[in-house]
Amino acid sequence: MLTAAHLQALGLDASWLDPLNATFDRFAINTPQRMAAFIGQCGHESAGFHTLNENLNYSAQGLRNTWPKRFPDDATANAYARQPEKIANKVYADRMGNGNEASGEGWRYHGRGLIQLTGKANYQAAGTALGVDLVSSPDQVAAPEYAALTAGWFWDSHKLNALADKQDNTGITKAINGGTLGLDDRVARTNKALAVLQG
Known part of the structure; x- marks a missing residue:
């Protein structure tokens, strides 16, 4: 179990205590290695448990x-630049269970949570698994409650406890990110969490 002292040592707000413990309990994230890997990866993905909405405020460039492919020229890019809702509706149209650009589903189901849940199909799958209408x-x-639980659902559905048991930070990062973006930061956050949890 995480304690308030653990969160304080990790610089995390006390509001995360119950959501993280509920997630750890539900998805058997129940060893220091598993908990540390989850905290480290989620910490990277959410800028230290602060950013729970995808930033889509892009410049034209x-x-x-x-x-x-979606913005092949300056004219197209300029028409969308710095308009997050419009950008989401274009880039997520006709993907991940979303309707077309006019449906508004790209924005409605943009990335949210500790491990960004994106696309109507993923909101549906996570909601069904968790027993809530997302x-x-x-x-x-x-x-915090569903930011943590949807991350736990992702973690469990990608069998990341097994990788955490092997301390395979690269494998976990690839499962979450598709590549190894931010690997050094993820490892540093995981190691810090492990030291706190084992302290």
């Missing part, structure tokens, strides 16, 4: 760099 109220995922 940022759009062209990130999604070159499709009708997706904003719940941007509050």
